[in-house]
Amino acid sequence: MxxxxxxxxxxxxxxxxxxxxxxxxxxxxxxVTGGSAKDMAAKSSNAAVATALMPYCIERAGGGDTTTTTAMTELKAASTYARRAIVEKAGWATPLGAEKPNAELAQACQLKLAEAF
Incomplete structure (x- = not known):
């Protein structure tokens, strides 16, 4: 041919x-490739979860019991880098029904709590 x-x-x-x-x-x-799109979607959904659960975290941090008061004292004295771990350890960033804390929520919560003091 x-x-x-x-x-x-x-x-x-x-x-x-x-x-x-x-x-x-x-x-x-x-x-973008499919992998990049999945990464962007995951980051966006984590940010949305943190935004939606922020009032829950702030409410739990505002409780009047002794563990909350101790955690708030630690939070005020801690450096910026150590605050997220304190929020996670206190359980304020663990959504209902979850076994481990949400890192995005912990970060957002510690930033919001840091504004208060």
Missing amino acids: KFPAWLKPGLIGAGAGAVALAIVGFSWGGW
Whole structure:
């Protein structure tokens, strides 16, 4: 089978155009791979959970029992880097029904509590 002479330059041009389109799309067009999209969705959902549960965390931190008072004293005296661990240890960042604290919620909660003092 014999192909026309114009077919080879046309196919090379189409291939080069596809490569150029992919480069421009991923660089400037905002295209992302499936893995990047999943990572962005996970970060967004964690931020949404932290925002939704923030009042719960603040309410638990405002309780009047002795453990809460002790944890608040520790929180006030702690450095910025140690506060998230204190909030997690106190249980304020553990949503109802969860076994372990939510790191995003703990970070957001300690920032909000730090504004109070």
